Amino acid sequence: MEQVMNVQPLTHKDRPALEAMDTGIEDDYVLRIFERLIESDSHEIFGLFREGKMLAVGGYSLFGNGKFAMLGRLRSDRRMLMKGNATELLQPIVDRLFRDPQVAWVGANTHLHNLAARRVLQKLSLKEGPVLHFLTLSSPELLTDHKPGPVWEEVTSLQHKKELLNLINDPGVFPFECYYPLPYDKALFTDQYLEESSFYQKPDASRFVIVKNDTKKFDYSHVKYFWDDHYNQSGFFETILHHWKQHPNNAGCWIDFSAEGFKKIPDLSPYYVQEPWMLYGKWK
Template sequence: MHKEIRMLHKEDYQHFAEMDTGISDDYVGRIFDRLTTGNHRLYGLFLDDQLVSMGGYSIFAGRYAMLGRLRSDRRFRGKDLATELLSHILNGAFKVNGIEWVGGNTQEDNTPARRVLEKIGLTPILTVHGVLSQDISILKSDARPWKQINSVERKWFWLQERYVKTGKVFPYECYYSFPSSHALFQEEEIEKWTFFENEEQTRFIITKRDQKGHQYLHVVYPWNDFSTQKGFWETVAKGYDQMQKEIELEDKDSDTEKSKGFPGAKESFIWLDLTKDEVQRLPQEHPFEVPPAWVLYGVRKEERK
């Protein structure tokens, strides 16, 4: 039986459709074309002319590659084909000009996926819950929201101090976090993010809009004392209210909706990435849904053996 690993193109969709993955209504099928172009790559492992394992990566900020879309045909599992494929993809990603870090995300209880990531040389970096809520009014008091930062210099000061200098993992998008570097913070991205600072100028919050099916106000806060910071929840609520107003306006104007890059407005949520310890720090009667945790794996180019 002939074995081959190659890059996939949109014309390979039928090979994907014929796989028995056990996943009903797989989103990968709906966006297969997009995952083979631009900053996305898909690869397939074929036995003769049958696609039996698939995976790929997406490039962020020209420096980071995130593995994903791992799919295996159930009829061929148990042969380490997924490990062989991902190892090939990892090696290929590091050959792309500029890539310095490759990672992967999987749910904490997905033992087979975690085993594959570890076999190819990735190590766990961070475990977080993406907690969600549509109404945090129960957390609000009469405190004033924090003041919005308009100074570009002040925004860069905070990013440098709390992320770039420390290499702390930054939640770049919902589901996509990366070890910080100057390259991660592109000027055009920062312009889309809203920064807030407390009265004492000792803490800051970033809120940014994201869409992963639903609309999200992605809240970034690099400390674990949110429950004791006066005005924190009021600031988050203010940002969420503003996002909902934007969505309502876009729903009335489809042209504006398309130009913003957020088509098909659906339900909206507040999203915070919290560690297990931070989840425990939430008030007992908190309004957040706490889904299963995700584990971020990764390896730097210079760390590879």
């Protein structure tokens, strides 16, 4: 007899089923923030169940007043791998998102070498996007071959911040949060987001950088820069290190490099280097 599987939003009563899954993840942050996820207005988490047992879990986060939905937090029970459970879980979630009139884009971010996850995203009809490199500058004393210079001038006016963003030609992707690159869109730049972001402009006004504190297990100074010339701009590194010094509890400066920008890094020893990631997505 065929065993029926169903996908449903998780509630407080589902915590024991989640804890019973064998995901192989030590200190899983999904368990640590479980209550926050299920009570949030901008996050949703679902489980794939069969006969009361949870086989997989995953969900999405909404950004830009609900315009962008990023899939994530996917975990499967290791005892049930290679059975299509990830697709079984995510397909109705994606279908639901595309029925939502507020959602215009659905995407996901996964390691470039995670072929299993990439196959799942392809089955969901999400399209391959750019390869991205997430590096954390944690040993700045090892920096070499960068152009030294004075700390850039901080921009405090909300209007000035908006004017700087209006000068940017669409770069395609914006590192909205650590692990969450999204299509560049003005819907992301709410007044609150801009107020919480530190803007620094080069004295000749040719460049600017945004640094926003973010927490993904650790606290980071998350650097958002629209060009691939980090090492050629005098004062760039002095500026982001200046921000870090103002927030000494941060673990380092998290910098999102494009594939082209990553190639231009002369020495990786100052950084904690993650595997490259690939962004998938689809517009309505």
